[in-house]
Amino acid sequence: MLSLAPQALVTPEDRERGLTLLVREAAFSGGTAALTTGVILTAFALHLGASNVMIGVLASAPFLAQLLQLPAIGLVERWRNRKAISVGTSLIGRAMLAVMAVLAFFVGTGPLLIFLAAQVVLCGLGAIGACAWNAWMRDLAPEDRLGQVFARRTAWLTAISVVLGLVAALALDRTAPGSSARDWVFAAMFGAGCVTGLISARLVACMPEPLMPPAPGPVNVGELVRQPLRDGNFRRLLVFVASWQFAINFATPFFTIFIVRQLRFDLSFVVLLSVLSQIANILALRTWGTLSDRYANKSVLAVCAPTYIVAIVAMIGASQFGSREIVKLWLVLLHVVMGASIAGVTLTSTNIALKLSPKGSATAYVAANAMVTAVAAGAAPIVGGLLADVFAARKIELIARWTGPGGVFALPITLTHWDFYFLIAGMIGLYAIHRLSLVEERGEIERRAMVGQLLVETRRTIRNISTVAGLRAATDLPGTLLRDARLRTRLRRAQQAKATRESEVT
Incomplete structure (x- = not known):
């Protein structure tokens, strides 16, 4: 019979089996994410008639839900059964995907609010499970193999996202916007995401959990939260995380709207761009994982983070070119660059938080990192959604003019609507990179x-x-x-x- 209880002794064979399952499970959790998050989630919301503000709220839900990690700290420390928490929250939360699948056949404010509520429940339970999961993985995966193990896991996540992304693009391309056929496409995506999510929970239940050390006394959640805040170096990391998450989530949730509504491209093209980005992600992961293990996570971040920020700012160029073919090539190039660079950012930002957390008592540190991410990343798209109408009515025109013997050459630059988002994200990103330079990591x-x-x-x-x-x-x-x-x-x-x-x- 399958047991959810932690093990007092985890043998090397048990550990290796657990790490193997950790990588295999990524194929199913990756399938759930590919079919129900990101571009697909935004597209589904637009299909149901969501406004810019609603898109911002939906984008912020996964992050703001992370605030539930605060009470989750007390739950983990008191119950001390991280596997049971992870599996239970996964089963209940992913059942919400079945509710969302049914909503594909309804329109109006009511279904949108139910859709949002289901997303909040899914994300909230996922946050509670993530608190237990991250602390569990900190004790299961050897420190000198963190980069290697999670690079392989992320490669599986990205590979399945590429395959299912191509399937989704083909399905969307063959159905007309607003048609009943597209209703069935979205229902099938979220229904399949529910099934793969439940299989993922089953695999997680088979992984071994090392027994947590005995609790020193009554759990004081406030003290647990203050513990990482008293760590000067970890506090500097939190400042970087906050500014970085606000920068990228101020602009990226609106990429789909920018490409579909302002640039007038089909939704299937957006999905294909996402697939190209994920392919670049896969190809770059092995290199980033090797370099992070060999040297330091901060050293990799110092290369990847500026590259990603420059690519976001360069999205402004897509609204400047007159040729649609050039715009397509530009978007493809930027998504490849962003896919390769975000692979390093995601891998190493997770690893550096784990590495700077004390072994055996990482729950508070990991949760503090998650809560800072939640507030910054959750507030950014809401602010962006509220400012959408403000920026839509503003425009900046700049003309660079060169005069010479051969004549006059003029280069007009016009910033409108979503272009402001990319510029603001770049400025905040520069500050985040400065904050990263103040974090100390051994081996950088x-x-x-x-x-x-x-x-x-x-x-x-x-x-x-x-x-x-x-x-x-x-x-x-x-x-x-x-x-x-x-x-x-x-x-x-x-x-x-x-x-x-x-x-x-x-």
Whole structure:
């Protein structure tokens, strides 16, 4: 009989079996996410007649629901059965997807409010389960393999999202907006998401849970919350997380509306862009996971975060080009860049929070990180939705003019509506990157050294897929050795400087 009780002794075989199930389970939880979140959720809401404010509220629900992790801390610390909490909340929460599937055949304010309520219940129970899940994974996965394990898991999540994303794009492309056929498409997506979610919960129930250490005394939730706030380094991480989450969630929830309503592209094209982004995500994950394990999560973040912010700001270019073909190519390029960079941000931001949390008592630290994320990421799309009408009535026109003997060249730039969102997100993102520089993580290296190592990894990958790999390797060997030697020298200097600073402090 399947047991949800924690184990006093988790053998190496049990641990490896659990890590294997952790990766396999991602295929089913990834299926649920691919069919019921992101672009699909926004598209479904638009299909039901949602306004910009409603889109913002729906986008904020998964984040604001994370505030329930505060009472969840007390639940985990008192019950000390993280598996039972994770499985129970998953089963009840994902049953809400069946309710949402039925709503595809109704229109009006009532179904929209029920849709929102179901989403809130799903996200709320998911947040409670996530509090137990994250602390459970902190004790199950070995610290030196966090990057490797979660990179493999994320690769599965992204791979299934790509496959199902293509299926969703094909289904949406073959059905007319507002038609009864599209009703059935959305109902099928959310119904299938419910089934895969329940299978995911079954696999989670088979994973071993290490027994939590005995509670030192009565649980004081307020003290648990204050504990990570007294940690100066973790507090600096929380400031970065807050500013970063507000920056990206101020703009990204409205990408679908921007592309469909302002640029006038089909919804199926938006889904295809999402698929391309996920493919880039898969291709980049292995490199980011390797680099985060070899060096430090902050070093990877220092490369990925600025890249992602620049790509968001560059979305402004999509409204400046006159040719729709150029706009399509521009959107494809930006989604590939965002997919590759967000892979590193997602992986390493999760890992750095886990790494800076004390082993065996990570619940409060993980929950504090989640609550800060909830407030910042949840407030951003609501603010964005409320300001939609304000920015829709504003416009900035700039003209760059070059005058020379050959004539006059003028480059007009017009910022309207959603363009303001991308610009504001970029400015807040720059502040977030500054805050990241203040966080200390053991083993970090300089950004230039990380970029150099990234180029080395990329060159190796390209060489492996080249039809003349042997010839390339033979002719490029001396240059590669010199570059690797210079990189090792930089790393030694960085590590020595770090050790010197630490010794001076102590």
